[in-house]
Amino acid sequence: MKTLTKRRWTDNGPVAYTAAVLGTLAPTLLLIPVRSQINTTTIALAFLLIVLLVASLFGSRPALLTSVMAAFSFNFFFLPPFYTLTIAEPQNWIALIAFLIVAGTVGQLSANAKYRAELAEDLYDKLQAAFEQASEAEALKKSEKLKSSLLDAVTHDLRTPLTSIKASVTTLLDSEGGHRTIELDAEGRREFLDVINEETDRLNKFIESMVELARIESGSAPSRRTLSNVEEIISIALARAEQTPGGHRVVVNIDKDLPLINVDARAIAEALYNLIENAAKYSPDGSLIKIETTATGEEVSVSISDEGRGIPPDMRQRVFEKFVRLEPDRSSGMGLGLPVARGIVESQGGTIEIHSGPDRKGTMFVIDLPIGEE
Numbered sequence: 001m002k003t004l005t006k007r008r009w010t011d012n013g014p015v016a017y018t019a020a021v022l023g024t025l026a027p028t029l030l031l032i033p034v035r036s037q038i039n040t041t042t043i044a045l046a047f048l049l050i051v052l053l054v055a056s057l058f059g060s061r062p063a064l065l066t067s068v069m070a071a072f073s074f075n076f077f078f079l080p081p082f083y084t085l086t087i088a089e090p091q092n093w094i095a096l097i098a099f100l101i102v103a104g105t106v107g108q109l110s111a112n113a114k115y116r117a118e119l120a121e122d123l124y125d126k127l128q129a130a131f132e133q134a135s136e137a138e139a140l141k142k143s144e145k146l147k148s149s150l151l152d153a154v155t156h157d158l159r160t161p162l163t164s165i166k167a168s169v170t171t172l173l174d175s176e177g178g179h180r181t182i183e184l185d186a187e188g189r190r191e192f193l194d195v196i197n198e199e200t201d202r203l204n205k206f207i208e209s210m211v212e213l214a215r216i217e218s219g220s221a222p223s224r225r226t227l228s229n230v231e232e233i234i235s236i237a238l239a240r241a242e243q244t245p246g247g248h249r250v251v252v253n254i255d256k257d258l259p260l261i262n263v264d265a266r267a268i269a270e271a272l273y274n275l276i277e278n279a280a281k282y283s284p285d286g287s288l289i290k291i292e293t294t295a296t297g298e299e300v301s302v303s304i305s306d307e308g309r310g311i312p313p314d315m316r317q318r319v320f321e322k323f324v325r326l327e328p329d330r331s332s333g334m335g336l337g338l339p340v341a342r343g344i345v346e347s348q349g350g351t352i353e354i355h356s357g358p359d360r361k362g363t364m365f366v367i368d369l370p371i372g373e374e
Contacts, residue, residue: 016058017065023050024069028077035078041173041181043078048102048169071100098176102169105200116207123214161199168192168199206336212270213322213336216343225348227372228265230258230293230300236265237272238291244277246285253292261300262372263348271344271352274337275304275365283308283362290358298371299350305357305364316354345369 027046035043047070055063075085172192175184184192231254238250261268279289283306290305311319318324320342345352350369357364 016054016062019058020054020062020066021069023054024066024073026050028073032077039181040074040078041176044074044173045170047074067100098172102173105165105196119211119214161202164199165196168195213340213343216340216347224264224266225262226265227260228263228268230254230261230302230369233263233265233269234272234291234293234302236269237276240269240273241276241280244280246280246283248280248283248286249288250276251288251290253290255293255295258293258295258300259371261369263350263369267344268348268369271341271367272302272304274341275367278337279304279306279308279363279365282306295371296368299368300371302367302369303364305362307357307362310356310361311354311363319354320352341365 024047027043027050031038031043031046051063051066051070054066076083171182171184172189174182175189234252234254238252276289276291283289287307289307290303292303292305294301320338322336322339342352345367348369350367352368353366355364355366356362
């Protein structure tokens with residue numbers, strides 16, 4: 001990827017840290033005169049807003065500084081006893097710790113969103129430059145379509161988890177401190193923390209998929225081809241897929257005496273995991289997922305079949321395009337898993353195809369990988 005993204009992301013300078021200091025000082029001076037008239041939750045949200053603004057404009061490091069300074073100001077000026085770092089009530093300790101954790105997390109997520117937006121812009125610029133070599137009218141049509149899909153995916157897959165995180169954080173803050181507006185027991189707080197944890201994992205997966213796809217398309221993805229055992233690669237993929245919901249039954253049939261394949265084992269395990277996850281997502285809970293291997297000529301074939309609705313023939317190439325979802329309304333889909341899988345397989349000298357499953361039921365993905373030489 002271009003160095004432009006890195007330069008924009010790291011070029012904070014003194015201005016960023018000055019903004020962090022002034023951004024924390026401003027609400028402190030404005031709120032001290034009226035602190036007896038407003039609750040601590042409102043004050044905490046005001047500081048969180050400053051953290052979000054700094055993260056969005058300057059990145060994660062200035063946002064971290066803002067979070068620490070905001071936590072200090074929140075304690076020193078707004079938690080009794082005032083003008084001391086001593087905290088009288090135990091619940092105020094909880095409020096301060098929760099504020100610091102939430103401020104740091106929200107700041108980092110906002111900074112990551114800024115970085116992803118810059119990366120998306122660079123990806124779009126790169127594709128637009130490539131399209132200019134073809135027909136100008138066709139290039140503009142395709143680039144606008146890609147831009148719309150990209151912005152739609154980024155907006156949906158970042159805004160949805162951020163909205164859930166924001167709602168959970170606000171509820172937790174409203175349940176703490178000296179001015180409680182919501183009563184939550186330990187189980188209730190745990191549920192909101194679980195939501196924050198799950199949505200953060202969802203954001204991380206989206207970001208990792210975007211970065212992996214960008215590396216593959218730019219040719220900068222590291223590849224360490226070695227003679228690798230197919231059974232071990234499948235075991236790695238299945239171990240990672242253990243947390244996939246749905247309670248699916250997985251059957252693995254591996255031919256004896258399979259030859260070694262010449263691939264990057266880590267990368268192929270990632271591709272297989274994406275296909276297993278896709279099979280689990282688009283097939284009924286508790287249904288069968290079958291993984292089989294065969295050796296043919298100079299290749300080893302790995303097939304993954306499910307008992308889902310199947311993929312229509314006219315969509316079997318399109319599903320490998322970025323942000324294309326077979327079922328657009330499914331909130332869990334990002335439209336990146338299959339493009340990443342195909343990019344990995346093809347970068348290793350292999351091919352990937354889609355067929356109907358056994359008895360024309362469900363979907364079967366077939367990966368052919370080159371056999372290595374002893």
